[in-house]
Amino acid sequence: MITIIVAIDRKNGIGFRNGLLAHLPGDLQRFRKITMGHCLIMGKKTWESLPVRPLPGRKNIVLTDNELDCFDCADTARSIEEAISLCEPGKEIFIIGGGAVYRQFMPLADRLMVTHMHEEFPADTFFPEIDPDEWYPSEMKAYLSEDQDTISFTYTTYLRRK
Numbered sequence: 001m002i003t004i005i006v007a008i009d010r011k012n013g014i015g016f017r018n019g020l021l022a023h024l025p026g027d028l029q030r031f032r033k034i035t036m037g038h039c040l041i042m043g044k045k046t047w048e049s050l051p052v053r054p055l056p057g058r059k060n061i062v063l064t065d066n067e068l069d070c071f072d073c074a075d076t077a078r079s080i081e082e083a084i085s086l087c088e089p090g091k092e093i094f095i096i097g098g099g100a101v102y103r104q105f106m107p108l109a110d111r112l113m114v115t116h117m118h119e120e121f122p123a124d125t126f127f128p129e130i131d132p133d134e135w136y137p138s139e140m141k142a143y144l145s146e147d148q149d150t151i152s153f154t155y156t157t158y159l160r161r162k
């Protein structure tokens with residue numbers, strides 16, 4: 001099972017200046033819970049944007065044609081096939097970004113776990129369109145904000161149409 005996990009805004013924006021668009025503490029906790037103990041595949045820029053490296057309790061695999069700035073801190077892969085081969089059998093594979101890596105894994109993913117933020121932010125990195133002919137929503141849960149300081153969002157899980 002290959003799962004893409006992502007938070008997107010109304011226009012599919014996912015990042016700006018190598019950072020996230022918004023701080024959603026509940027979403028980060030959910031991300032930690034869902035991915036704990038499993039394999040994470042990410043691009044080098046997302047790796048560099050992490051506040052804590054590697055993300056603890058999970059196998060961190062970084063796609064790059066170069067070296068990482070730390071020794072032995074994560075596995076590296078030079079292709080998506082190599083990245084998948086580094087994941088241990090029995091563990092789930094989570095694709096955690098960013099834009100370049102999501103695009104390459106869209107044709108291979110079985111499941112998309114998308115946090116749809118009900119807002120639009122300045123963005124320079126985008127998630128591909130979720131084609132309704134290819135994907136259907138299997139679960140949805142909305143969290144509506146009651147004040148101006150927090151963001152409303154909907155968790156939607158999409159599965160690939162057979």
Ligand SMILES: NC(=O)c1ccc[n+]([C@@H]2O[C@H](COP(=O)([O-])OP(=O)(O)OC[C@H]3O[C@@H](n4cnc5c(N)ncnc54)[C@H](OP(=O)(O)O)[C@@H]3O)[C@@H](O)[C@H]2O)c1
Nearest residue numbers: 006007015018019043044045046064065097098099100101
């Ligand atoms: N909203 C969200 O859920 C979310 C999640 C994650 C990230 N983001 C955001 O996304 C943005 C970063 O995305 P991005 O598209 O700029 O960068 P990225 O996908 O994180 O990383 C791109 C880099 O990964 C390496 N790479 C990608 N595919 C490769 C392949 N097949 N083989 C070898 N190396 C490969 C290359 O590194 P080298 O140049 O070193 O070879 C490439 O420059 C940031 O703003 C981040 O905050 C958002």
